[in-house]
Amino acid sequence: MKPLRWLWIPIVLLVIVLAGGWWLSQRHSPATASQEDPAIAAMLKDPGVIAKGRYLATAGDCGSCHTARAGHAYAGGRMLPTPFGNIPAPNITPDTQTGIGNWNFNDFWRALHDGIGRSGEPLYPAFSYTSFTNVTRDDAIAIFAYLRSLPPVHEANAALELRFPYNVRSTLAAWRAVYFKAGVYQPNASQSASWNRGAYLVQGLGHCNECHAARGAWGGLEARATLSGGQIPEQDWYAPDLSTKTNGGLQGWGRQDIIDVLKKGQSLKSAAVGPMADVVASSTQYLRDDDLQAIADYLLSLPARATPAPMPASFDSQSLIDRGNAVYTERCANCHGKDGAGVPGVYPPLDGNASVVEPTGINATRVVLLGGFPPVTVCNPRPYSMPPYAQQLSDADVAAVVTYIRHAWSNHASAVQERDVATYRHTPID
Incomplete structure (x- = not known):
């Protein structure tokens, strides 16, 4: 009968997780309709604080997640994909019904610093509170001031699209115990400002x-x-x-x-x-x-890395390289050069390019399939782009040319197989 004891382990663990989630929600339950601290309330209206918050929100790229395509800025609606299902980014405009119009700063601080929602619920880490916990209180006040200055947008938040049991928030208690520790960034006295x-x-x-x-x-x-x-x-x-x-x-x-x-x-x-x-x-x-x-x-200042393990020779990559050389000469060499050096400021180099030689080959494969589109910036308002070749090249051709590029010149990255190209060809862009 002793082996039956093991059957109790999952039940005990589930009880612990559920109890931990309940305790977490009770511990962080906010006061209903609490008033803003007068000193903070004054800061939230300060134009200088609001301007600082706008800069910090831009540095944190908050708008990218909290703005749906063709949607109102910060009104939420964008679905964030995870291996466990999709999580919608919420509306963080100061709308009182669908946004954060009824929040005070302590509500915002609890979410940013502790990963706890206004109702005391643990937030899913698609919201990167595991990093945002490093943000100082003064910077958080500025960001909140900026968000409160935005035009309110009435946009209801979408429902979670997580599979069971990931849609049970109380299970986050165990995740948080392993992966999250709250704490504002502490300067290193041995380093420069x-x-x-x-x-x-x-x-x-x-x-x-x-x-x-x-x-x-x-x-x-x-x-x-x-x-x-x-x-x-x-x-x-x-x-x-x-x-x-x-x-x-x-x-x-x-x-x-x-x-x-x-x-x-x-x-x-x-x-x-x-x-x-x-x-x-x-x-x-x-x-x-x-x-x-x-x-x-x-x-x-980041440290050197360990020498990577030798790449296994699991298939004949030389035939891919030979075929890829022909594709490269026909499709790529005119812009990137026979030596892979590119044209400074116009076409990026392929020799030693971090996106080319990264361990998986995903980036180079997807650029060949989808095209390469550097961002439009103030300093580079008309960047040169690379056309997509998904319609012109077969999976075998893409595997061959990417393998060639990852082996040519000073590059010594692993080969890409045809089945990988087939997978990445059908991956959604967003």
Whole structure:
């Protein structure tokens, strides 16, 4: 009869999770119709605080998630895809019925810093409170002031599209215990003010680690994987490792390369494509020069990475390379050059390009299929784009040319197989 004891373990765990969720909601239950602190209320009307909040909301790229395509700014409605189902971004305009018009600052702070909703419910981490918890209280007040200054939009929030049991919020108690620890960013006294500002932006408002790190089976970020690169769930793009040191994803990049990509969308090393192009277009191009310098200072300090494991020779990639060479000569060489060096400021290089040599081959494959469209920025208002080849090239041709590019010149990345191309060809763009 002893083996029957094991049957109780899942039941006990479920009870613990449900009890933890109930305790969490009770612990954080807000006071109903609470009044705003008079000092904070005055700050929320200060034009200087509101202007600061607008800048910080732009730095955090809040509008991208909280604005549906062709929708009103910050009125929500955009579905955020996850491996567990879709989560709608809520309306955060000051509408009293469908937005945050009845919130006070403490409600907002609890959501941003603790990941707890106004009614005491744990928020799903599609809202990146795992990063936003680093934001200081003063900056949070400024962001809230800006959001309260927006025109109210009456736009009801869509329903969750999560599968069971992920749609049971109380299960988040266990997730939070493993993956979340609240805490405002603490400056490193051994580093410069610029480095600390960069670390604050990257780790906090910029929430860079939410894309540029691998996630586990439950969608949590591993602490040891900070900014070391990862596949963006449900989007089939790879956010590269951000270390510029040996074996880093940006190995060989200098300060100006980082600044140029964030401000212009393109540098001598690479161009922003896919989700990063959207981030540049809506957020980083508007950052002050000193903040861009600070981000570069921080990224340049990231450590070297371990030597990657040898790539397994699971199939004959040489035949792909030979076929890809022919496709490249016909379709690509006129712009990117026979040597893969591109044309500075016009066509990005392919030799050593972080998006080309990232571990999976996803980015190069999707650019060949969908085209390459660097963001339109103030500094680069008419960027050159690459046409899509999904209609001209077969899966075999795409696999061949991407494999060739990832092996040519100084590149030594793994081959891409035809079945992978077939998968990425049918992945939704948004």
